[in-house]
Amino acid sequence: MKSIFSLAFLSVMLFAEAQQISVSDVARNIKFNKTINEINNGKQKISYSDIQGVPYYTKGFVNARVGDTSSWVPIRYNSFLDTIEILDKLEVYEIPKEQSYPKFTLEKTNEKLVLLNTGDQYAGYFFELSDGKYRILRKVITKFYDAVPAPNSLISGTPARFEMERPIYFIKTENGIVRVPKNIKELPAMFPEKKDELNNFLKSNKIKLNSEEDLLKLGVLLNQ
Numbered sequence: 001m002k003s004i005f006s007l008a009f010l011s012v013m014l015f016a017e018a019q020q021i022s023v024s025d026v027a028r029n030i031k032f033n034k035t036i037n038e039i040n041n042g043k044q045k046i047s048y049s050d051i052q053g054v055p056y057y058t059k060g061f062v063n064a065r066v067g068d069t070s071s072w073v074p075i076r077y078n079s080f081l082d083t084i085e086i087l088d089k090l091e092v093y094e095i096p097k098e099q100s101y102p103k104f105t106l107e108k109t110n111e112k113l114v115l116l117n118t119g120d121q122y123a124g125y126f127f128e129l130s131d132g133k134y135r136i137l138r139k140v141i142t143k144f145y146d147a148v149p150a151p152n153s154l155i156s157g158t159p160a161r162f163e164m165e166r167p168i169y170f171i172k173t174e175n176g177i178v179r180v181p182k183n184i185k186e187l188p189a190m191f192p193e194k195k196d197e198l199n200n201f202l203k204s205n206k207i208k209l210n211s212e213e214d215l216l217k218l219g220v221l222l223n224q
Contacts, residue, residue: 039144046160053162055080055142061087063107075104077113079142080162082124084113097124118170118177126170129212134222135172136215141165169215171222180209194222 038047048055061074074087084095084104102115112128116137126137142164150157169180171190178190184207188198201207201221207214 051144051160051162053142053164055144055162057140057142058106061085064113065105065107067103072107077125077140079140079164080144082141084125116172116177122168122170130216130219130223132219132223133174134219136219137170137172137177138212139168139170141168166210169209169212171219180215182209184209191222197221197224 038045039051040046055078057077057079061076063072064075065072076085076087077083078085078094081094083097086093086095097115104113105111106113113125114128114137115124116126117123122139126139129136129138142162145158145161145163147160148158170177171180173191181187181190184202187202187209188195191198198221201218205214205217207218209215
């Protein structure tokens with residue numbers, strides 16, 4: 001994969017808000033400097049192809065709409081590096097976060113990837129489940145687990161692998177972003193301006209904060 005760094009890329013993307021763009025338009029205005037399709041585990045470099053599993057949210061590239069344009073480009077989300085890759089012919093480029101257009105909508109699933117600077121370790125791309133004043137967000141993280149050698153001839157070792165973790169959910173407001181708590185009783189205190197509504201809602205509804213269907217209901221309530 002080729003990493004790209006060019007202010008010209010941002011200009012193309014901003015201009016594209018009212019225009020149609022193509023992958024070639026993007027690729028013509030970017031520069032790359034190295035290939036980074038491997039992991040350095042401190043002992044050696046390991047190619048992605050030698051690791052079980054994949055570091056990507058989808059198996060291959062999928063069409064996505066760039067921002068609010070009508071253009072579709074093939075992308076894939078690297079949930080290990082938290083980066084978006086774009087395919088142009090046979091070349092794969094990484095879109096730098098500081099230059100990326102802040103929203104990509106996947107064509108088949110209509111999922112929205114948005115770029116947010118949360119000021120912490122979660123800063124980067126989130127899936128926006130619902131918009132509004134209170135935005136429900138899902139953070140997808142893939143972790144790398146190094147190989148574990150066999151302790152003896154009777155017990156086999158474990159190969160290096162990528163593994164997608166359980167998603168983490170957040171609520172973005174005008175004042176910042178908060179992580180959805182595990183304990184539902186903590187929720188009203190996190191939003192004092194909606195405390196009464198939340199208490200009534202939680203009393204009359206069996207809500208699971210790890211259920212996206214229930215989180216969407218919560219988003220509707222918060223945005224009323």
